[in-house]
Amino acid sequence: MSSSSSSSSSTGPPMSSVAVSPEVAAALARGGAVVALESTIICHGMPYPKNLQTAMEVEAVVRENGAVPATIAILDGVPHVGLSSEQLKSLAISGRQFQKTARRDIAHVVASGGNGATTVSATMFFAHKVGIPIFVTGGIGGVHRNGEQTMDISSDLTELGKTPVTVISAGVKSILDIPRTLEYLETQGVTVAAYKTNEFPAFFTEVSGCKVPCRVDSPEECAKIICANKNLHLGSGILIAVPIPKEYAASGNAIESAIQKALKEAEDKNIIGNAITPFMLDRVKVLTGGSSLEANIALVKNNALLGAKIAVALSDLQQ
Ligand code: PSU
Numbered sequence: 001m002s003s004s005s006s007s008s009s010s011t012g013p014p015m016s017s018v019a020v021s022p023e024v025a026a027a028l029a030r031g032g033a034v035v036a037l038e039s040t041i042i043c044h045g046m047p048y049p050k051n052l053q054t055a056m057e058v059e060a061v062v063r064e065n066g067a068v069p070a071t072i073a074i075l076d077g078v079p080h081v082g083l084s085s086e087q088l089k090s091l092a093i094s095g096r097q098f099q100k101t102a103r104r105d106i107a108h109v110v111a112s113g114g115n116g117a118t119t120v121s122a123t124m125f126f127a128h129k130v131g132i133p134i135f136v137t138g139g140i141g142g143v144h145r146n147g148e149q150t151m152d153i154s155s156d157l158t159e160l161g162k163t164p165v166t167v168i169s170a171g172v173k174s175i176l177d178i179p180r181t182l183e184y185l186e187t188q189g190v191t192v193a194a195y196k197t198n199e200f201p202a203f204f205t206e207v208s209g210c211k212v213p214c215r216v217d218s219p220e221e222c223a224k225i226i227c228a229n230k231n232l233h234l235g236s237g238i239l240i241a242v243p244i245p246k247e248y249a250a251s252g253n254a255i256e257s258a259i260q261k262a263l264k265e266a267e268d269k270n271i272i273g274n275a276i277t278p279f280m281l282d283r284v285k286v287l288t289g290g291s292s293l294e295a296n297i298a299l300v301k302n303n304a305l306l307g308a309k310i311a312v313a314l315s316d317l318q319q
């Protein structure tokens, strides 16, 4: 496992350091199972106190399944990998005061000593930097509907193209253009696998109408793919899409009508750029009477369960 918690080059200024928690550092040093977790979902994806409760439950699920959780965020300009419970609490309470931080925002948040909630792209970047190969989240960003005109394509997809981290998600939300998202992932050379299904899941539902190029049926199978990627130095990421547990799957029609309504509102209010995803997530939640929040929490925990098992299987394979 490569990487270091802080380093400096022989020429030029020293690289800014990353604070790795003692627990995460110890697990990485012994080649143990570690699961990275993002913080945008906490600060911008859910309201307090549900966000704190969920973040703590997700960390607990990771631990119960034999891995060490490493939530990633930028605190006072310092990227942190692995947060204490006090840090997690203050992050959850601060919510939107933490800047949504994708790859493009990292340097500015660090340079200005700011607080940043890392998206999938920024979380992958830091996970890889410290040597964590597995990262669990709810849903990743993608090509937005109408993206062929706006060119609004999440940097999550380009990050997956160039950073060898495996992301476990429930697919992408149908607030996005799922077929184009899959096309873009193919262009970026990302391995896309669905767990125990042949269909790419659409976050709230198991169905998207899109087939995946690869199906996996066990954590061990996922670990073998990750090893092959690593041994060949492919350099690109892997997306493992896990369908939402059946008992939480929403009616596709109800979600779709909420999405249509929210898209129209976003257009009327001229909401664009990195504000569109949080706006859509919030409006869909309100328009579905809060049921989408419960489903969201359930699927993140389900993803954490599988992510921890994959991390353990990978650690075993590499011992
Ligand atoms: N999709 C969700 N929940 C989320 C996000 C996406 O269902 O919380 C967040 C993730 O942090 C993701 C980011 O990386 O939104 C993508 O934002 P954008 O579309 O602006 O790239």
Ligand code: MN
Residues within 6 Å of the ligand: 152, 153, 154, 155, 273, 274
């Ligand atoms: Mn965007």
